[in-house]
Amino acid sequence: xxxxxxxxxxxxxxxxxxxxxxxxxxxxxxxxxxxxxxxxxxxxxxxxxxxxxxxxxxxxxxxxxxxxxxxxxxxxxxxxxxxxxxxxxxxxxxxxxxxxxxxxxxxxxxxxxxxxxxxxxxxxxxxxxxxxxxxxxxxxxxxxxxxxxxxxxxxxxxxxxxxxxxxxxxxxxxxxxxxxxxxxxxxxxxxxxxxxxxxxxxxxxxxxxxxxxxxxxxxxxxxxxxxxxxxxxxxxxxxxxxxxxxxxxxxxxxxxxxxxxxxxxxxxxxxxxxxxxxxxxxxxxxxxxxxxxxxxxxxxxxxxxxxxxxxxxxxxxxxxxxxxxxxxxxxxxxxxxxxxxxxxxxxxxxxxxxxxxxxxxxxxxxxxxxxxxxxxxxxxxxxxxxx
Numbered sequence: 001x002x003x004x005x006x007x008x009x010x011x012x013x014x015x016x017x018x019x020x021x022x023x024x025x026x027x028x029x030x031x032x033x034x035x036x037x038x039x040x041x042x043x044x045x046x047x048x049x050x051x052x053x054x055x056x057x058x059x060x061x062x063x064x065x066x067x068x069x070x071x072x073x074x075x076x077x078x079x080x081x082x083x084x085x086x087x088x089x090x091x092x093x094x095x096x097x098x099x100x101x102x103x104x105x106x107x108x109x110x111x112x113x114x115x116x117x118x119x120x121x122x123x124x125x126x127x128x129x130x131x132x133x134x135x136x137x138x139x140x141x142x143x144x145x146x147x148x149x150x151x152x153x154x155x156x157x158x159x160x161x162x163x164x165x166x167x168x169x170x171x172x173x174x175x176x177x178x179x180x181x182x183x184x185x186x187x188x189x190x191x192x193x194x195x196x197x198x199x200x201x202x203x204x205x206x207x208x209x210x211x212x213x214x215x216x217x218x219x220x221x222x223x224x225x226x227x228x229x230x231x232x233x234x235x236x237x238x239x240x241x242x243x244x245x246x247x248x249x250x251x252x253x254x255x256x257x258x259x260x261x262x263x264x265x266x267x268x269x270x271x272x273x274x275x276x277x278x279x280x281x282x283x284x285x286x287x288x289x290x291x292x293x294x295x296x297x298x299x300x301x302x303x304x305x306x307x308x309x310x311x312x313x314x315x316x317x318x319x320x321x322x323x324x325x326x327x328x329x330x331x332x333x334x335x336x337x338x339x340x341x342x343x344x345x346x347x348x349x350x351x352x353x354x355x356x357x358x359x360x361x362x363x364x365x366x367x368x369x370x371x372x373x374x375x376x377x378x379x380x381x382x383x384x385x386x387x
Contacts, residue, residue, distance in 0.1 A: 001181045001312055005154040007147035009131070009171040011140075019137040020171050021112075024164065026136050027071055028109040030061040034075045039106035044083075046076045062136050066120045070161075074116055078107045114163040114174070122162055122173075126155055131173065133164070145173065154179070168242060182315035187272035187374065190319070192367025193262060193307070194326065194359045195276060195300045198344060201258050202359035203265070204367040209258050214251065221247045251299050259306035267314045274370025275304055276323035321369035330354055331364035 043049040050072045057068040091099040121134035132141040162175040192204035200211040228236040329336040335351035347358040
C-alpha cells in the first residue's frame with residue numbers, strides 16, 4: 001500500500017524562498033500552455049504531447065530538460081484523472097452542466113500548484129536532513145527539512161517522485177512510499193462503529209467520541225466566514241482561504257486521532273471493524289436550512305478512509321454494512337420500529353424494554369451485521385483509500 005510522508009523545507013535565505021516560488025510559477029505556467037495544446041489538438045498521451053511542446057517549454061519558460069518532462073507528465077495525469085472522474089460519474093451524468101463545464105475547456109493550474117520532482121532534479125540527504133533541488137535560478141543545495149519521526153523513517157524507503165508544495169508561503173515536500181501490507185487476520189468478532197454529527201463515532205464497546213468540540217469550532221469559523229464575506233475585499237478573501245485550510249486541517253487531525261483510536265482498540269482485542277456504508281447519503285437526506293452547514297461539513301467519508309488505511313497497515317479487517325434501520329432496531333431482541341428511538345440520544349425498545357444510548361445501540365447493530373457479513377463471505381470493503 002502507499003503512504004504519504006510530508007516534510008517541511010526551511011530555506012536558509014530569502015533568495016532560496018524566491019527561487020522556489022518562481023520555480024512553481026514557471027512550471028505551472030508551462031503546464032497551462034501544455035494543457036491548452038493538449039486540449040486543442042487532442043494530445044492527451046504523454047509521448048505525443050511531449051513531442052509537440054517539449055522545446056517550447058524549455059525556450060519560453062526557462063525550464064530544464066527534466067522539469068519540462070515532469071510538466072508534460074503532470075498535464076497528462078490531470079487529463080487522465082478528469083477522464084476517470086467522468087467515467088465514475090463524479091462529475092455528474094453525461095450531458096450535465098457540471099460535466100460539460102469540466103470537459104469543454106482546458107485544465108488550468110494555479111501558479112502555486114504542486115510540482116512533481118524526480119531523483120534527477122531532487123536529491124535527498126537523509127543523514128544530514130537536507131535536499132538539493134533544481135530551480136529556475138539554478139540548483140539550490142543543502143536546504144534543511146524537518147518532519148515527524150514516522151515521516152523521516154518512511155523516507156528511508158522512498159522511491160520515485162516527490163511533490164513540491166507551497167502553503168501560505170511555506171514549502172513542503174510530499175513523497176509517496178510503498179510499504180508492505182500485512183495479511184489480514186481472522187477476526188474474533190467485530191467492533192461496530194456508528195458515525196454521526198453530534199457524536200463523531202460511537203463504538204459497540206460504549207465509547208463515545210463526541211463531536212461537540214469540533215462542531216463548536218466549525219460554528220465559530222462559519223460566523224467568521226460570514227463576516228469576512230460581507231467585506232468583499234482582497235485581504236478578506238486571502239484570510240478566507242487561510243481559514244478554510246486551517247479548518248480543513250483541524251477536522252482532518254480530529255479524524256486521524258479518532259481513526260487511530262478505533263484501529264488500536266480493534267487490533268488489541270483481535271477484532272475487525274464494521275462501518276456503515278454511507279455512500280450517497282447527502283443525496284438521500286434532506287435537511288432544514290440551519291442544519292445544512294453541519295450536514296455538509298460532516299466528514300464521514302474522510303474518517304472511514306482514515307480507518308481503512310490505518311487498519312490495512314495493522315492487518316485489521318474492515319467491512320461495510322447496510323446502514324438501514326441501525327438506529328431503529330433493538331440490539332437485544334432485534335425488534336425494529338421507528339418509535340424505538342425516542343430522542344437523538346435515547347433508545348427504548350417497545351418490545352423488550354431495553355434502554356440504551358441510541359448511538360451505542362446502533363453501533364452494536366453494526367457490529368452484529370459486520371460479523372454476519374464476514375461469516376457469509378460477502379465482504380463489502382471500503383472503496384476509498386487515503387494515501
